[in-house]
Amino acid sequence: MGDNEYLFQSNRLGFRLWRNDDLAPFSALNADEDVMEHFPKTLTVVEVKKLIDKLSQHHLTHGITYYATDLLETKEFIGMIGLAHQQYKTEFTPAIDIGWRLSKNAWGQGYATEGARRCLEYAFDHLKIDKIISVCTMKNLKSENVMKKIGMIKIGEFDHPDVHNHPTYQRHKCYQILNPNPSN
Numbered sequence: 001m002g003d004n005e006y007l008f009q010s011n012r013l014g015f016r017l018w019r020n021d022d023l024a025p026f027s028a029l030n031a032d033e034d035v036m037e038h039f040p041k042t043l044t045v046v047e048v049k050k051l052i053d054k055l056s057q058h059h060l061t062h063g064i065t066y067y068a069t070d071l072l073e074t075k076e077f078i079g080m081i082g083l084a085h086q087q088y089k090t091e092f093t094p095a096i097d098i099g100w101r102l103s104k105n106a107w108g109q110g111y112a113t114e115g116a117r118r119c120l121e122y123a124f125d126h127l128k129i130d131k132i133i134s135v136c137t138m139k140n141l142k143s144e145n146v147m148k149k150i151g152m153i154k155i156g157e158f159d160h161p162d163v164h165n166h167p168t169y170q171r172h173k174c175y176q177i178l179n180p181n182p183s184n
């Protein structure tokens with residue numbers, strides 16, 4: 001695959017649209033109980049296929065998505081990092097959020113933070129988005145750590161309206177960062 005398939009890159013990562021051959025590695029990632037510790041359940045291959053279709057459609061509709069993310073050096077797919085419109089109803093939404101989900105063997109190397117910083121830069125400088133939020137469950141400290149490291153500030157907590165009958169996963173923290181060079 002040529003580097004020109006990447007929409008944009010950071011030092012070590014390439015961000016691209018989803019391909020059919022992402023299904024196997026993305027299914028393995030979403031079937032890993034450690035990766036999905038802070039979600040109500042792991043995902044089946046059928047659910048991951050639907051998720052990939054949804055992420056592709058999101059890009060067609062909105063021009064952003066959680067991008068398929070590769071290591072530039074090896075072209076290995078390591079998961080998703082990116083941006084998405086969130087419409088669920090809370091005091092913080094509708095808003096564009098930043099999110100990440102990486103395979104376990106890619107943790108602990110700074111990839112999530114590097115990728116998130118690059119996506120923020122893309123959102124602020126290229127897309128001229130004024131504000132980005134990010135949310136995680138109360139115990140997802142690894143994700144919250146990324147939010148803090150990229151300069152986001154906690155603005156509140158909420159019960160996620162899309163999570164039902166899962167007390168552990170319902171309560172969320174919300175972080176926010178403003179574009180330092182707002183468009184107006």
Ligand SMILES: CC(C)(COP(=O)(O)OP(=O)(O)OC[C@H]1O[C@@H](n2cnc3c(N)ncnc32)[C@H](O)[C@@H]1OP(=O)(O)O)[C@@H](O)C(=O)NCCC(=O)NCCS
Nearest residue numbers: 035038100101102107108109110111112113135136142143
């Ligand atoms: C959340 C998630 C993406 C975070 O990944 P991560 O690898 O822990 O995050 P980072 O990129 O910040 O890297 C973590 C560590 O790598 C270390 N590191 C190693 N080499 C590094 C380098 N070259 N540059 C920067 N950091 C480096 C850092 O010390 C850092 O730890 P610290 O902040 O405690 O010092 C990952 O845990 C994950 O996919 N979780 C499951 C899915 C999930 O919960 N998603 C979020 C839903 S809200």
